[in-house]
Amino acid sequence: MTDQIDFTMMYVTHDAFRRDLVRLEAAVADGRAATQEVRKGWDNFTTQLHVHHTVEDEWLWPRLAELAGDRPGAPTLLAEMEAEHARLDPLLEELGGALEANAADLAERVETLTTVLDRHLEHEEDEALPLIQEVMTPADWKEFGSAMARRQGVKGAAAYVPWIIDGMSRADRRRFLAHLPAPVRAINRLAWTPRYRRRRLWNPTEAGSLKKAA
Numbered sequence: 001m002t003d004q005i006d007f008t009m010m011y012v013t014h015d016a017f018r019r020d021l022v023r024l025e026a027a028v029a030d031g032r033a034a035t036q037e038v039r040k041g042w043d044n045f046t047t048q049l050h051v052h053h054t055v056e057d058e059w060l061w062p063r064l065a066e067l068a069g070d071r072p073g074a075p076t077l078l079a080e081m082e083a084e085h086a087r088l089d090p091l092l093e094e095l096g097g098a099l100e101a102n103a104a105d106l107a108e109r110v111e112t113l114t115t116v117l118d119r120h121l122e123h124e125e126d127e128a129l130p131l132i133q134e135v136m137t138p139a140d141w142k143e144f145g146s147a148m149a150r151r152q153g154v155k156g157a158a159a160y161v162p163w164i165i166d167g168m169s170r171a172d173r174r175r176f177l178a179h180l181p182a183p184v185r186a187i188n189r190l191a192w193t194p195r196y197r198r199r200r201l202w203n204p205t206e207a208g209s210l211k212k213a214a
């Protein structure tokens with residue numbers, strides 16, 4: 001079916017959020033929460049999540065409301081998506097403060113954020129994406145991708161692409177990179193991924209996971 005929307009970018013982004021929280025949980029369990037690498041991993045995670053949710057809130061949910069507004073369940077689902085994003089904001093803020101302070105209850109806070117974010121991502125994948133598939137066209141979805149790219153800018157893309165493929169299997173990485181234009185793949189291989197590896201997000205040992213990227 002050629003008129004089906006390909007949700008690859010959404011799924012790989014959600015999976016990168018999930019992966020980062022697993023890394024954060026491991027870092028807290030190992031007593032590495034106060035390290036530079038974990039701070040940088042957290043900063044990048046919150047930046048990526050902020051961009052993702054902002055473009056969903058400003059572009060995706062309003063467009064979905066326009067196209068699906070009258071369908072049974074659509075208004076409730078859209079209200080839930082917004083409410084779930086709003087619930088995450090204070091949790092992120094508090095966890096950021098707890099990381100700064102290397103607070104004693106870090107593990108619990110990470111667990112709470114993971115539960116709330118996992119539930120939201122699953123809800124979006126199980127209910128919002130099927131509704132989007134029903135009422136939007138691939139051209140609409142491309143516009144969403146463009147809105148995301150505009151919001152990120154080149155600097156954002158330089159951080160986003162290597163972050164997405166970090167830790168992916170070779171096959172998944174190839175599949176993901178095939179969605180990008182050839183010049184972007186080239187600049188990622190030559191500049192973005194090497195720079196990302198030097199940042200050593202979360203843990204120096206994790207940096208090796210990108211060795212064969214692209």
Ligand SMILES: [Fe+2]
Binds near residue numbers: 010014052056
């Ligand atoms: Fe999403």
